[in-house]
Amino acid sequence: MSSRVPILRQGDVLIASIQEELSDGDILDLQLRILEEVIRCRASGVIVDVSALDVLDSFGSRSLSDMAQAVRLRGSRLVIVGIQPDVAYSMVLLGVTLPDVATALDLDRGLALLEAG
Amino acid sequence: MQVEGALGGDIQAIRRDADVISARQSGRQIAERMGYSRPDQALIATAISELARNIVNYAGKGEIEITPVRRRGRMGLRIIARDHGPGIEDLERAMADGFSTGNSFGLGLPGAKRIMDDFDVVTAVGEGVVVTAIKWMGR
Numbered sequence: 106m107s108s109r110v111p112i113l114r115q116g117d118v119l120i121a122s123i124q125e126e127l128s129d130g131d132i133l134d135l136q137l138r139i140l141e142e143v144i145r146c147r148a149s150g151v152i153v154d155v156s157a158l159d160v161l162d163s164f165g166s167r168s169l170s171d172m173a174q175a176v177r178l179r180g181s182r183l184v185i186v187g188i189q190p191d192v193a194y195s196m197v198l199l200g201v202t203l204p205d206v207a208t209a210l211d212l213d214r215g216l217a218l219l220e221a222g
Numbered sequence: 223m224q225v226e227g228a229l230g231g232d233i234q235a236i237r238r239d240a241d242v243i244s245a246r247q248s249g250r251q252i253a254e255r256m257g258y259s260r261p262d263q264a265l266i267a268t269a270i271s272e273l274a275r276n277i278v279n280y281a282g283k284g285e286i287e288i289t290p291v292r293r294r295g296r297m298g299l300r301i302i303a304r305d306h307g308p309g310i311e312d313l314e315r316a317m318a319d320g321f322s323t324g325n326s327f328g329l330g331l332p333g334a335k336r337i338m339d340d341f342d343v344v345t346a347v348g349e350g351v352v353v354t355a356i357k358w359m360g361r
Contacts, residue, residue: 126243126247127243128239128240128242128243129239129242129275129278130239159250159264159267160246160264160267160268160271161268162268162271162272162275163272163329163330163333164271164275189264190261191260191261191263191264192264194261194264194265195261195264195265195267195268195337196268198265198333198336198337199268199272199329199333199334199336199337200319200329200332200333200336201329201333
């Protein structure tokens with residue numbers, strides 16, 4: 106499967122910036138690649154930027170949550186940034202609130218959150 | 223579910239996970255053209271995503287029909303998700319939060335029900351599932 110989400114490295118933080126709607130297969134692919142990259146780069150944190158997504162349904166949310174827990178088990182931290190207001194509203198009505206996942210408004214705030222430790 | 227006068231919409235064949243994306247995009251476009259608010263467009267797209275994924279995961283293939291409808295002068299968007307898969311054995315359980323044989327928090331059907339106004343499931347074991355959901359405008 107082609108990798109549709111570029112994962113960039115900035116210092117010891119990885120930034121995965123989702124650019125387009127992802128199929129379930131793409132999301133699972135991203136999940137694996139993020140964990141591999143965290144291990145390979147010994148990254149202290151990961152930011153997943155979802156600002157380009159206009160839907161985050163139960164599968165997408167579940168996958169992000171799994172990603173965050175797996176990254177945490179590796180001793181690193183994952184922050185989701187850029188959840189759009191309409192998407193946030195839909196997630197809450199759907200019943201998905203991701204209580205165990207760190208979130209931030211945007212990339213800058215996400216980086217600040219990771220730096221603050 | 224009594225609905226007068228369908229106004230022409232779209233039917234999307236669902237066979238693989240990429241079709242889930244095209245179905246929800248189509249639903250969002252139709253909702254946008256009809257004048258739904260942005261939050262409502264997101265809700266409609268999310269519900270379509272849940273219903274289409276259920277088709278891929280449990281039946282393998284099926285279709286999503288998206289149709290503007292009118293009832294008592296009020297506009298709505300109707301989503302019909304139809305498959306001829308194995309059907310749902312225990313519908314009450316499938317409609318309860320947290321029950322899933324898949325991998326999505328078990329919120330597919332109950333979640334879609336919460337974000338739509340009308341929601342109806344007809345299923346028989348061995349015959350498939352038909353979910354009919356409507357989001358009414360301005361509610």
